[in-house]
Amino acid sequence: MCEECHDSARPACARGVIPLGVVRCEPCWNRLANELAEIDGATAPPWPDPDPESVDRIEPEGCPGCGMEVRTMPTNYDRWVHLSTISMRAKEVPCRYRWRVETRPARHSAYPVAMIAVRVSGLDSLPDDMVIPAHTVECQHPAAMAEVEAAWRADRARQAWLPPSVEEFEDDE
């Protein structure tokens, strides 16, 4: 039964390719997934034509803001994110734009595996670890550039709260 609305008339199931530990009906899951997407910035539209026969599921396509090539990846909660086609060191990417791609056995799918984008938490990555930046980091659209500026400012503000051992890494730029 859905843990949110407890409405036994609505079919509910466990959510997340990597199990999120939540059981939700469809409407409640949609709401939660939208919240998660908002936090992560995973608001890209899905592939225009998801072809179930295609194995080439991460074919590059263009960013609607700047036309640069991006990888449109599904997240763990049925939303989509534009990732860069290249990897970068974590310290070159503001925290909120750090992602990695995980390959997982897929549930509810004919595919043996699913590739999903997972946001890397600040504590999970050392400054020299390679991460996949959200496309926003390299996007030439003015709105994206302003967003990245703000993210750097937020990171610098947060740095004041980090323990000294972590701060050390951040200082060597």
Ligand SMILES: [Zn+2]
């Ligand atoms: Zn519900």
Ligand SMILES: [Zn+2]
């Ligand atoms: Zn762009």
